[in-house]
Every structure is written in C-alpha cells, then in structure tokens.
Amino acid sequence: MTEVTLNNVVKRYGAQQAVHGISLDIADGEFVVLVGPSGCGKSTTLRMIAGLEDITDGEVAIGGRVVNDLPPRERNISMVFQNYALYPHMDVRENLGFSLKIAKRPQAEIDQAVREAAVILGLEDLMDRKPAALSGGQRQRVAMGRAIVRHPDVFLFDEPLSNLDAKLRTQMRVEIKKLHQKVGNTIIYVTHDQVEAMTLADRIVLMRDGHIVQVGTPLELFNAPVNTFVATFIGSPPMNLVDGEVTNAGMIRLTDGQEIPVPSAARAGVSVGQKVQLGFRADNLSPVGHGVFEDGEAAELDLAVSLSEPLGTETLLFAELAGIEVQGKMLNPRPVSPGERMTFRLTLGKAHVFDADSTNAIRSN
Amino acid sequence: MRRRLPEWFLLLLPAIIIIAAVVLIPLIFSLYSSFTPYKLTRPSTLWKWIGFRNYERILEDWKFWAAFGRTVLVLTIALNLEMLLGLGIALLVNKVTWGQRTLRTILMFPMMFSPILVGFQFKFIFNDNVGLVNNVLQSTGLSDAALPWLVDGKLALFSILFAEIWMSTSVFAILILAGLFAMPRDPLEAAKVDGCTPWQSFRHITLPFLMPFIFIAMTIRSLDVARAYDIVQIMTGGGPARRTELIWTLMARTGYVDAKMGLANAMGYVSILLSIAFTVYFFKKLSAARAQLGMTG
Ligand SMILES: Nc1ncnc2c1ncn2[C@@H]1O[C@H](COP(=O)(O)OP(=O)(O)O)[C@@H](O)[C@H]1O
Ligand SMILES: [Mg+2]
Numbered sequence: 093m094t095e096v097t098l099n100n101v102v103k104r105y106g107a108q109q110a111v112h113g114i115s116l117d118i119a120d121g122e123f124v125v126l127v128g129p130s131g132c133g134k135s136t137t138l139r140m141i142a143g144l145e146d147i148t149d150g151e152v153a154i155g156g157r158v159v160n161d162l163p164p165r166e167r168n169i170s171m172v173f174q175n176y177a178l179y180p181h182m183d184v185r186e187n188l189g190f191s192l193k194i195a196k197r198p199q200a201e202i203d204q205a206v207r208e209a210a211v212i213l214g215l216e217d218l219m220d221r222k223p224a225a226l227s228g229g230q231r232q233r234v235a236m237g238r239a240i241v242r243h244p245d246v247f248l249f250d251e252p253l254s255n256l257d258a259k260l261r262t263q264m265r266v267e268i269k270k271l272h273q274k275v276g277n278t279i280i281y282v283t284h285d286q287v288e289a290m291t292l293a294d295r296i297v298l299m300r301d302g303h304i305v306q307v308g309t310p311l312e313l314f315n316a317p318v319n320t321f322v323a324t325f326i327g328s329p330p331m332n333l334v335d336g337e338v339t340n341a342g343m344i345r346l347t348d349g350q351e352i353p354v355p356s357a358a359r360a361g362v363s364v365g366q367k368v369q370l371g372f373r374a375d376n377l378s379p380v381g382h383g384v385f386e387d388g389e390a391a392e393l394d395l396a397v398s399l400s401e402p403l404g405t406e407t408l409l410f411a412e413l414a415g416i417e418v419q420g421k422m423l424n425p426r427p428v429s430p431g432e433r434m435t436f437r438l439t440l441g442k443a444h445v446f447d448a449d450s451t452n453a454i455r456s457n
Numbered sequence: 458m459r460r461r462l463p464e465w466f467l468l469l470l471p472a473i474i475i476i477a478a479v480v481l482i483p484l485i486f487s488l489y490s491s492f493t494p495y496k497l498t499r500p501s502t503l504w505k506w507i508g509f510r511n512y513e514r515i516l517e518d519w520k521f522w523a524a525f526g527r528t529v530l531v532l533t534i535a536l537n538l539e540m541l542l543g544l545g546i547a548l549l550v551n552k553v554t555w556g557q558r559t560l561r562t563i564l565m566f567p568m569m570f571s572p573i574l575v576g577f578q579f580k581f582i583f584n585d586n587v588g589l590v591n592n593v594l595q596s597t598g599l600s601d602a603a604l605p606w607l608v609d610g611k612l613a614l615f616s617i618l619f620a621e622i623w624m625s626t627s628v629f630a631i632l633i634l635a636g637l638f639a640m641p642r643d644p645l646e647a648a649k650v651d652g653c654t655p656w657q658s659f660r661h662i663t664l665p666f667l668m669p670f671i672f673i674a675m676t677i678r679s680l681d682v683a684r685a686y687d688i689v690q691i692m693t694g695g696g697p698a699r700r701t702e703l704i705w706t707l708m709a710r711t712g713y714v715d716a717k718m719g720l721a722n723a724m725g726y727v728s729i730l731l732s733i734a735f736t737v738y739f740f741k742k743l744s745a746a747r748a749q750l751g752m753t754g
Contacts, residue, residue, distance in 0.1 A: 144646050165652040177643030181665040181749045190661070191651035224751025238651070 094155045094245035094278050095120050096141065101150035103136050103302075110136045112302040113150065118295075123272050123279045127289035128299035129325075134282040135250055137299075141280060142171050142248050155245055170239035171248040174255065176231045178223040184210075184234050185219040191242045209237040212271070229260045236268070240275065249281040253288065265291055286326050290314070298322055320451040323371050323444060329408065332377070332418040333369045335448065340364045344445070346414035352391045352438070358445035360456035367448035374408065376439040377420035384423065389440035395420075400428040411436070487722045495719035497712075502719070511723035520699065521724065524707040525731070531614070531685070531703060532735065535621050536678055540671060542622065543629025550630070551637045561634070564627045572624065576691025579620035583607050583692070610700030613693050617701060620688050629674045636670030637663075665749060672743035679735035704728040 096118040103111035111133040118124050126134040139145040141152055143164035152159055159167050178187050186193075188209055192202040210216050213233040223231055232252060239247055252268075253261045269292055272279055283289055289296050290310045298305045298313060298321075306318045310326075317323035317331070324330040336344040336352070342359060343351040352370060354362055362368065378385070380392070395411035400422075407425035410417055411434075420436055422428070445454045491511055495503045515521050550560050567575070582589045583606035594600040606616050640663065648658045686705035689695060695706035702710075704724065712721030 142650060144649065164649040165654070169650060171647070171650045173643050173647060175641075175643050177641075177647040179644050179647070179662060180751055190648075194652045194657055194661075222751040238647075242651075 096155075096246060096278060096280065097151075097153040098137075098141070099151040099153070101137065101140060101152060102148045103133070103140060103145065104148045110302055111140070114299075114302075114304055115150075116297060116304070116307070118278060118280065121276050121278055123281065123292060123294045124297060125281045125283060125289040125293035125295075126297045126299060127283055127286060127325075128305075130284050132299045133302040134284075134299055138171075138248050138250055138280060138282050141246075142169055143167050144171075168242075168245045169248055170242055170244040170246075171250065172235045172239050172252045174251040176223070176235040176255075178231055178234055178238075180223055183220050183222055184215060184226070184237075187223070187234055188215075188237050188241055191238070195242075205241045209241045212240065212274070213237045213267075228256050229264065232256060232260075232264060233267075236271070240271070243275075245278065247277055247279045247281075249279065251283055252281075254283070254285070261288075268292065287328065290326065296326075298325060316453070316455075317371075317444065318453055320369060320371065320446045323446070323453075327373060329374050329419045331371045331373050331444070332413075332416075333371050333446070334414055334416050334418065336368055336370055336414070338362045338364055338366045338368060344368060344370055346370075348414040350393075350414060352393075353389065353440060355440040355443045355445060356389060357441075357456055358454045361454040362445060368454065369446045369448055369451075371444040371446055372438060372440075372442065374419040374421045376442040377418065377436050379409070379420070379422050379434045380437050382422040382424055382426075383437060383439075385437060386439060386441060391438045391440060393436045393438055394433060395436050396431055396433050397428050398430060400430075409434075487725065490719050491723035491726055493719045495717075495722075497716040497718050507719075511720050512727070514720065515723055515727060520702070521704075521707065523699070524702045524704050525727075527614075527701075528703045528705075528728075528731070531618060531621075532679070535618055535625070535685075536675060538618075538622050539626045539629050539678065540675070542626045543631075543674070544633055544667070544671070546626065546630040547633035547637055550634055561631070564630050564634075567624045567627050570624070572685075572687035573691055575620055575624045576688040579616065579623070579688070580607065580692045583616045583619075607693055608697050610697070613697070613701045617685075617689055617692055620692065621685055624688070625678060628678055629671070632670050632674040632677075633667055636667045640666050665746075668746035669743055669750065672739050672746055675739040676736055676743060679732065679739055704731070 096116075098114050098116040100113045100115055101111060102109070102113050114137060116124075126137060128134055136145060140147050141154075143159065143162060147160050154167055154169070179190060182190065185206060188206045189202045192205060197205075210219060213236060215230070215233055215237055218226065218230060218234075223234070226234065232255075235252070249268075253264050256264060265288060268281075272292075281288075281292060289298075293310055295307065296310055296313050297307050300321060306313055306322050308316075313322055313326045317326065320331075320333055324333065334346060336346045338354060339345050339351065341351075342354050344354055345351050377393075393413065395413060395418075397409050397411050398417075399410040401408040401410075402425060405423070405425075407422040407428065409420045409422055409428065411420065412418070428434070446452065447454055490503060492508060493503055493505055494507055494510075546564070550557060550564070553560060570578075581587070585591055585603045585605050585608065588606065590606060591600075591603045594604065605612060607613050644662050644666075645658055648662045653661065685703065686709065689701060689703055689706050690709065693701045695702040695710060699707075705728070708721050708724045708728065711717050711724060
C-alpha cells in the first residue's frame with residue numbers, strides 16, 4: 093500500500109516562495125494529475141516528493157513513512173523527466189537495467205526485468221541503440237521503461253509528453269493510461285495541459301501561484317468549478333464569462349442592458365446589486381434547432397455570428413454578447429455566413445454564476 | 458594583356474610567403490640536414506649527404522634511449538597526475554557557489570607565465586641553500602640537513618615534475634570544468650532517483666561524460682609537452698650528470714653545445730614521432746569517448 097501524503101508543504105527559494113503550504117492525500121494506486129499554468133509550482137512540488145528538492149517546511153510521507161530527510165534512492169520512486177534524462181553513453185538495454193545494476197541484482201533478474209519492460213513498451217528492436225539514435229517518441233518510451241523495471245512504489249511524471257508532437261502525444265497518453273491499468277501503481281503526473289489532466293486523471297489537482305485551487309475528479313472540476321480560474325482553465329474551448337449585475341427581479345443585467353434570469357442553482361446565493369459573471373460553456377449555447385436541449389431553464393439570445401469554425405460533426409460559432417466574444421456550438425451544422433443573425437438558446441441549468449470581485453462560484457446550497 | 462593571378466591567390470600570398478618562410482623552409486631544411494653531418498662550426502658539412510647515418514647512430518646510442526625512456530616516463534607521470542589533480546580541482550570549483558568567477562581566473566594564472574619564468578621560480582624555490590622548500594623544512598624541524606632538490610637525480614626529476622604539473626594542471630582543470638558546466642543536470646537527477654549514491658553518480662554518469670574533455674586536454678598537452686624543455690633547461694639543464702636529461706635537453710646540447718646540428722635534427726624528428734604517437738593515441742581515445750556519448754560527426 094503506497095499512499096502519498098503532503099502536509100502543509102512549503103518551498104522557498106531565498107525570499108521567493110514557490111509553494112505555499114500544500115496539503116494532499118493520494119490513495120494507493122491513484123492516478124493524480126497536478127495541473128496549472130507554467131510557473132505555478134507543479135514541478136517543484138513533484139521534485140520535493142522525489143527528494144530532488146529540499147522541503148522548506150511541512151511533511152511528505154510515502155507509504156506512511158515521512159521521507160523529508162531521505163535521499164531519492166531511499167524513497168523507492170521512479171521519475172520520468174520532461175527531457176527524458178536518458179544516460180547518453182548507455183544503450184537502451186543499459187539505460188533500462190541501470191537501476192537494477194546499481195541495486196546489485198543478479199544479472200538474470202536484470203535481463204528478465206529489462207526484457208519485460210521492453211515488451212510492454214515495444215522497445216525490443218532498439219535495445220542496442222544509444223539515445224542519440226532514437227526519435228523523441230522512442231526516447232520517451234525508454235524513459236518510461238526505465239521507470240517501470242524497478243517496480244517502484246510511486247511513479248512521478250514531469251510533463252513527459254510536452255516535447256512530443258501532437259499526434260504522438262495523444263498516442264503516448266493512451267499508452268500511459270494503459271500502463272497504469274496494467275501495473276496499478278500510484279502515479280503523480282505533472283502537466284500544464286488540461287486535456288492530459290482530464291483524460292488521464294482519477295483526480296486533478298489544479299494549482300495556481302503555489303496554491304491548490306481545486307481538487308476533484310475531472311468531471312467535478314468541469315461541472316462545478318470553484319472559481320473563474322478553474323472554469324476557464326478546464327475544458328476547451330474555455331468557459332464563456334459575461335459581466336453583469338443582479339437586479340431585484342432575479343435577473344442578471346448585462347452591460348448592454350439585456351437581461352438573463354439568474355440560474356436557479358445560484359439564485360439563493362446572490363444579492364441584489366451584486367456584480368457577477370455569468371459563465372457557460374460553448375456546449376450550452378446553440379442556435380435553436382442545432383443543439384441538444386434539455387427541458388428546463390433557458391434564455392433565448394439573438395446574436396450576430398462573427399466567425400464560424402467547422403469541425404465536422406459540429407461547428408464552433410463566435411459571436412458578441414454584451415461586448416464580449418462568446419463561443420457557441422452548432423450541431424448538425426449548416427454553412428453560416430459571417431454577420432448572420434441567429435437565435436441562440438442558452439441552457440441555464442448548466443450555467444454558473446461567479447462573484448465578480450472574488451471570482452468565486454456562487455451556489456445556493 | 459598579361460594573365461593576372463587569381464585574386465584569392467594574391468590575397469593569400471602574404472600569408473603563404475610568411476608561413477613558407479617561418480614554418481615550411483626551416484622544416485624542410487632541418488629534415489634535410491638530419492641526413493648530413495652538418496656541424497655549426499663547419500658550414501661546408503651541410504653539403505655532404507650521409508643518408509640514414511645520423512638515425513643509425515641515434516638508435517645505437519644508449520644516452521639517447523635513456524633520455525627517451527625518461528621522457529616517456531615524465532610524460533606519463535605528468536599527464537596522469539595533471540589529469541587527476543585537474544579533475545579534483547574542477548570538481549571542487551564546480552561545487553563552490555560563491556566567488557567562482559574569481560577562482561576560475563586564478564586557475565588560469567599558471568598558464569600566463571612563460572615556462573622560463575616558471576623554471577626560474579622553481580629553481581629558486583627548490584634551491585638547496587636559499588630555497589623556500591629547504592627553509593621551511595629546516596625551520597619546522599622536518600629535516601636537519603638541506604635536501605639537494607636539484608642535484609640528486611631522483612629529487613631533481615621530482616622537482617621538474619612538480620614545476621611542470623604546477624604549470625599545466627590548470628589546462629586539465631579548466632577543460633574539465635568546461636565539461637562540468639556543459640553537463641546536463643537531468644541524467645544526474647535520474648541517477649539519484651535510480652538509486653545512485655553520489656560516488657556511483659560520479660562513476661557511472663559524470664565521469665563518462667567528462668572523458669571527451671579529459672582526452673581533449675590530454676591531446677593538447679601531449680602536443681605541447683615540448684615546452685618542458687624550457688623548465689628543464691633552466692632548472693637543471695639536464696644535469697646533474699645527465700640524470701634529468703630528456704630528449705629536448707639532449708637535442709639542444711647536441712645541437713648547440715656539441716654543434717652537431719645534423720644529429721640533433723635527426724633526434725628532433727624521432728621525438729616528433731613520439732609526440733605524434735601520444736597525440737594519435739589520445740585522439741583515438743577521444744573519438745571513442747565521443748562515440749560512447751553518441752556525439753558522432
Ligand atoms: N532553482 C530555483 N531557484 C529559484 N526559483 C525557482 C527555482 N526553481 C523554480 N523556481 C521558481 O518557482 C516557481 C515554480 O516553478 P516550477 O515548480 O518549476 O513551476 P511549474 O509549475 O512550471 O513546474 C517559479 O516561479 C520558478 O521561477
Ligand atoms: Mg515544470
């Protein structure tokens with residue numbers, strides 16, 4: 093059983109604080125993704141877990157054992173680095189077997205483990221090559237192979253896919269997920285790419301400026317963002333946010349005077365005169381006759397389409413609402429000409445209201 | 458109209474003339490004279506062709522072979538010690554986080570002195586009467602008598618090696634330091650995670666990465682060990698009784714003291730072979746080490 097626990101972990105570089113007291117419980121076998129914009133402290137956090145960075149304050153425990161003062165080699169972890177960090181003077185076989193050789197395991201066992209890893213990752217034909225003679229995707233696989241031969245308690249990944257091209261990235265993402273299903277170890281995975289986070293994670297930890305903003309399953313973050321940062325970071329395209337003010341008739345008056353009812357989920361949480369932002373995803377703003385509409389609250393908006401992006405099964409429509417560019421989705425698309433006015437239906441049951449000052453989500457419960 | 462020489466040739470002509478005058482002609486002249494009994498005191502001997510007689514004489518001369526063997530020994534000891542010391546210094550400087558620039562500059566100091574100055578400096582330091590070393594040894598009571606640093610055969614060789622190493626260790630230190638700076642940090646971190654102790658990281662990751670830099674330094678040093686002539690000449694002049702005679706001092710003695718220029722030039726060409734052998738050897742090692750790192754081409 094290898095759970096990982098962070099208790100108020102702080103990292104300071106001189107006067108600058110990179111990580112501000114992070115607490116997190118990661119269960120055995122869980123796939124946790126740390127995601128956030130670059131510079132938010134993800135790598136620093138991961139490196140503190142790995143033992144490559146001193147922990148300024150707080151506690152990191154792996155499998156119930158506090159590891160603050162243990163060097164990396166005594167933490168039984170594996171790490172895959174962004175630049176792969178292969179040993180340039182060793183061929184693939186030696187790279188894979190290095191950790192076992194250092195651990196003085198019998199040669200037969202090393203050969204066996206290396207062969208198994210090579211089969212899992214499809215490296216059999218590359219065993220005698222040096223890293224310099226491998227493509228990016230192959231290096232990536234060697235780096236992963238090197239991590240799995242040791243059967244560590246925890247895998248740490250630091251942006252392992254960010255140096256690959258888009259197609260390979262998608263492919264490797266699937267392989268990592270399969271790997272996790274096969275070996276079942278605890279994985280802590282760092283990325284700045286929300287798509288990777290959504291597709292891979294059992295649980296996402298969204299960070300900003302050294303703080304955790306929200307922790308939850310991908311769908312929790314997608315459906316119930318705690319603030320506008322989460323709302324715009326998770327999901328593609330980002331959630332539309334339109335400024336407005338709550339009127340005494342239970343409406344949100346947009347800056348152009350147009351009024352939209354306060355979604356019922358937020359109604360009890362708002363007060364008259366409060367400055368808010370109305371948030372909704374493109375999926376919930378569709379031209380009438382071209383969307384999936386559920387019964388229930390909705391608002392109809394008459395908007396001029398400025399741009400359309402056909403994606404095949406759907407078309408992304410750009411339009412201006414109260415001075416802000418919003419995006420909607422058209423299912424069963426037909427050609428749309430720029431400037432065309434269409435009647436859109438906004439599904440309020442899926443919309444969110446955020447306080448304009450604190451950016452926090454307003455919910456009734 | 459007269460055909461003009463091509464422009465590139467005209468532009469290169471001054472350089473060609475200078476190189477020919479300074480390098481090529483003396484080289485050809487010395488090669489030619491090694492096949493004559495040329496004596497500085499009798500210029501007419503320059504025109505007498507004696508074939509390989511000089512070379513035969515050298516190969517039969519035990520004094521030459523003694524100097525040759527001693528030279529190989531000195532080179533081997535000096536290069537190895539310089540490498541080890543340079544590696545140690547580079548690793549230490551690399552660890553220092555404060556004042557590293559200054560340290561790096563100080564490292565270069567020995568390279569700035571001319572070998573003659575270094576020779577005089579150590580001749581003074583090792584002098585048996587007024588030298589620093591003996592003064593310190595005697596005043597601290599470590600030794601009663603003055604040690605004959607430059608007179609006793611073994612001690613003199615040690616003193617020369619000391620001066621040589623003092624002057625040239627920084628070549629290794631600086632090149633190895635450059636290697637340490639160029640070294641990617643990632644593989645070292647990967648090694649830590651893979652279970653390496655600091656010593657294992659050094660042995661399995663750092664050292665293989667530094668090997669090309671070490672061999673570059675070896676190649677450079679084996680090319681310029683001929684500079685050792687100055688130091689030996691100043692400190693002992695090959696003496697006492699030829700016990701610190703190296704190829705270069707033997708050559709100079711034969712050429713200028715005994716005035717047998719033809720013979721000396723023949724020795725010169727044999728010693729060039731030695732230098733080439735060392736250089737080729739290290740260059741091969743360098744290529745192999747680079748191939749190890751996948752740095753082909
Ligand atoms: N060695 C260091 N010295 C000083 N500041 C650092 C160091 N490493 C990282 N930082 C700072 O810490 C913050 C978090 O960095 P990092 O964890 O690498 O972010 P990311 O989320 O992109 O991985 C950044 O502001 C970065 O500038
Ligand atoms: Mg990072």
